[in-house]
Amino acid sequence: MRHSTAPGARRLLARWRSAASTGMGVALIAGVLLCLLASPGIAQPAGASAAPRTLLVAAYPAIDEVIKEALPEWQRRHPDVAVKVVSRQFADHHTAMTTALSTGSHLPEVMALEVGYVGRFAMGGGLEDLRQPPFNIERVRDRFVPYAYQQALGRAGRVVAVPADIGPGSLLYRADILAKAGLTEADLTGSWDSYVAAGVQLKARTRAYLVSHARDIKDVLIRSGLKPGEGLYFDQDSNVLVNSPRFVRAFELARTVRQNKLDAKVTTWSNDWSEGFRRGTLATQLSGAWLAGHLNHWLAPQTAGKWRAAQLPENTFVAYGGTFFAIAKASPAPNKALAWELIELLTLSRERQLAAFKAHDAFPALLDAHTDPFFEQPIAFLGQQPARLVWRDATRRISAAAVHKQDAFAEEVINTELDKVLDQNKPITQALADAQRLLAQRARR
Template identity: 65%
Template sequence: MRQWPRWMSAVALALGASLAGSGVAFAGTTLTVAAFPAIDEIVRSALPAWHALHPDVEVKIVSRELNDHHTAMTTALSTAKGLPDVMALEIGYLGRFAQGTGLEDLSQPPYNLSRERGRFTAYAFDQATTPSGAVLAVPTDIGPGTLLYRADLLAKAGLKETDLTASWDGYVAAGAKLKAATGAYLLAHARDMKDILIRTGLQPGEGLYFDKDSRPLVTSPRFVRAFELARAVRRQQLDAKVTAWSSDWTEGFKRGGIATQMSGAWLAGHLNTWLAPGTRGKWRAAQLPEGAFAAYGGTFFAMARHGDAARKPLAYEFIRFMTTNRAQQLAAFKAQDAFPALIDAQTDPFYDQPLPFLGGQAARRDWRAAAAHIRAFPVHKQDAFAREVIDTELDKVLDRDKDIAAALADAQRLLQQRARR
């Protein structure tokens, strides 16, 4: 019989007591939750319901900006100092954590999270699962990809939705007509084309940039096509050359200077509430062109392997409260546009409600359908670095007319060197 480490046995006993409803052992306990916007607000909003179950357990929220938060978590995990009990992780950073040994493997007793895989959107759960089967985080929200477009600008150009969505070549061609008729750019930056196209056509076992043996994949056909279409956008002057979250990006939406945006479904909520509320009713949502399905963003909760063992049972219960509680998942969706990772929270009349910002579309149903089609790809510890390399080479193609084959070959060599480390 397999023997658990002594601390794990203690965790199992305490976890059992906690889940049985005994709050006595945790009276006066304070849990520390490290998060970033808007996850910090979601956690804060959940505290009254949490305190109804655990009135004697306080929750301290430590919030930092996205990059600062993940830098702090990297430092805490590597030094085993200043570790929170619960940490939020964004999917773009998950790879660097998943490759190490700093996170608790929740597939093991006493957690046995693998048994509950079917409760979560499949691709999100797979993203937190290593090739060896370790489950290092619990998904809480997902970002099913969508194409948001200005219906009024399309109408002015004599275009319809299928002109944008039938194919990627058609999307670019429609952009040329849009620009000629309205002056609006097809998209914010040609890089957006690359970001989605490299996520299409992945073969089983392939990661975004590396295969299962850490060999770079950036000279593959999907990267070639992504660079070619991005270059076509730039050569036809169809992109505004502005980066996401910049003031020019926001102004482009407010003034109708950007006609489409591929992003996670959550962007529709941001446009409605603070980015461009004055454009309400002018936008529509569609599935991505050419039958593509991709994820944009997603959040997970995790625990540090070297965190305080005495608080781990309660920390895990808090994670479960945030991720497997249908009411809590729906509350986060309604308040912060955090699309639920919990499948049980994806069946609610809320999904059938028309969205005034999208001209009365019941777009949440389409986003739910998209989530069911998305497939996970393995994360790699060098993914963040690989993205920087690819973005740099694409800029050389777009701004200096560097040959695409040469740009990707240079990226391949650099990533091969880095992967050996």
């Protein structure tokens, strides 16, 4: 957009050039510039008073890098609108966003959110309903992986965020350790019982643990077999679901793993967890597809070629994490159209989605990207296996669980009761009954 310059403004510009060429003091030059900027003779672009000069985007690693890599394209579209990315560590970022939404202050124009926090925020009223103008997200709904879109649904069908990347669940396993134990992939994936039985053989013949923690088994099984309208812990009417066959089986299998000493009793992201990968004492890991990239780049790069990917046992399809972008209701109204345009660039551009996948293992939520030949390419870290096809297949079979405002509390309760089962031999029926009673008290708060 072209700017016009009135005669008065041209005289001020001449004075500035003269001052600069003769070494005039900085203060005087600054004063001249202020006068120039305030001059009514300088025409502003149409609509400039309503458009911000900077969009603030809050994110966490490595989403901050994904955003920054999209900025050259943004600047070509909007050379007059800068984007400032504020990055905090994962937990600090979400704490800051929780505070900002509750107080209505220090809100960014765009906030990145991990899927677990999308569920929590969706139950409140702090995020824009993206079905409404100027967003109108329903028109592009079919372009996203269905379960990812469903994860952003709030009360009364509100859509509070846009999916950017997803985490299809996968069984990652050490092919060399499996071969040493005389096992095959089918021994791991046939059923959950065969998975545990294979773990017994693994431990006896290689001394490697089947999983890092028995809780990993529980986390998958409580997410399988959900009925429409059900969440993990509550149904759509806030009825508690934990005293059910789904949880009984999850607790029983986790207890069997612990009783057979098949778990290393280490928690995810701990030093002992990463050390187990490096030393080859962890034979399998139930996780999102993104873990293969983490293993390759920083957790255990020296194990390249030894890992393989498969579907989770018993054809179980669940999601592990995912990134979304949201807009706060309380952010300045003139900024929201630009914020939405930036989100569209990050989520609806096939090129940007593929770039994030290739550089950061951010599995695309955009279906348009899933037809790219990149999915068929072998992955060296996984022994030249074209594992992205395995993960793509999983995305088509995952169902989203309904969210509830007490999900985070329920997870703490269930983990506490499972620990009592594993470490104190508490009967499973009693553990789940106690959890049911406690959650029923909190369900409708």
